[in-house]
Amino acid sequence: MKVTPGMDARTRRWRAALFLFMLATGVSMASWVARTPAVRDALEVSTGAMGLVLFGLSTGSMAGVLASGGLVRRHGGRLVITVGSVLLVAGLLVIAGGAALEVSGGVFGGLALFGAGMGLAEVAFNIEGAAVERTVGRPVLPVLHGCFSLGTVVGALLGMGLTAVGFPVGWHLAAVALAVAAAGVWTVRAVPAGTGRESAVTGDAESAAGAEGVAGTADDAGPGAGGGGRTGGVRGQPAVWRDRRLVLIGLIVLAMAFAEGSANDWLPLLMVDGHGTGATAGSLTFMLFAAAMTTGRFTGGPLLVRYGPAAVVRASAVVAAVGVALVVFSDSALLAGAAVVLWGLGASLGFPVTISAAGEGVRDASARVAAVSTAGYAAFLVGPPSLGFLADHVGLRNAMVVVLVLLGGAALITGALRRVPETPVAEAPSSQRDLV
Secondary structure: OOOOOOOOHHHHHHHHHHHHHHHHHHHHHHHHHHOHHHHHHHHOOOHHHHHHHHHHHHHHHHHHHHHHHHHHHHHOHHHHHHHHHHHHHHHHHHHHHHHHHOOHHHHHHHHHHHHHHHHHHHHHHHHHHHHHHHHHOOOOHHHHHHHHHHHHHHHHHHHHHHHHOOOOHHHHHHHHHHHHHHHHHHHHHHOOOOOOOOOOOOOHHHHHHHHHOOOHHHHHHOOOOOOOOOOOHHHHHHHHOOOHHHHHHHHHHHHHHHHHHHHHHHHHHHHHHHHOOOHHHHHHHHHHHHHHHHHHHHHHHHHHHHHOHHHHHHHHHHHHHHHHHHHHHOOOHHHHHHHHHHHHHHHHOHHHHHHHHHOOOOOOHHHHHHHHHHHHHHHHHHHHHHHHHHHHHHOHHHHOHHHHHHHHHHHHOHHHHOOOOOOOOOOOHHHHOOOO
């Protein structure tokens, strides 16, 4: 990664806008999660029926994730972030209305909109963050994802407090929607047009050049950018997956995202059912995990600069595996609760660092980032729920051995994350065809 001595004001504003909106999305997600029991009570539905309502979030999220990469390649990250933020805000408002009116279908539809907005925006944000990294020459994605983690902590605390005082769910989520809308407006104005938008001829070389000049590529691509020869989007992603290094990076992100998602989905229940703690202790354990994730992402940058991504992610996978093993095999609830700190610290850097590694080089960086992001979010959204089916047969603690195995496998292939030398942007098109 080329080292740049400093950032101009425009780049600094670009980076700050990404940090702010990721913080806002984290607050919005945690606000919804914290008020889920209240929404269920308002709808007067069973746990099984609530599961069907929650399916709207998974459906919308996967649709957004799968569509985002191709849309960024055609229209640039700023437009996709704009659409994603509108859907996210609309989703929160519809959820708030559905809960207030006690309409299950309204909450389902709101969750689908909310999930689609999250999916669209987050893949676009990873592409934007990778472009900022290429511009400033130092890690940005760990802190970007750290802002999301910090937002989840803030949102969870806010949700717990408002629940304790009996504040109405609808007004709570509506207020969060207005805050997200304000952050979205400022973010869209600060993000340069066209990051990630590529022409058929020059590919991501233009996008990298645009990142160097903060806004250069997008407008040069012209209205025809989006023609044939692309590798973005769902249909084009198999082309970038022909790169063996990217396949290994994809396997790493699958494992690390699975480890993070499993804690998000199951950790409170794992402590309650697996270790006999109370519900409050289970929630506090998840807060401890989220705080550890936040700490790891905000403090990991210097470690990446000093030791490199391969060594850091290898150590992270081992640390996370130790934490998971203690949670699974220890009979002490206190030790298991403390071990989630290792789980959170170890899982914190896996996703952002693998996304950054996928975007290294010049050609097809946006397509590569989109492909790995899609794989990671798929593991995050779809993988952990599958543990529930396994847990019906072996118990939730034993089901977590799957996470342990995946982390061990990821630690063995982190050599794929070693940095590759950048290829000059000014290569002739015939030379660019030889790039990987």
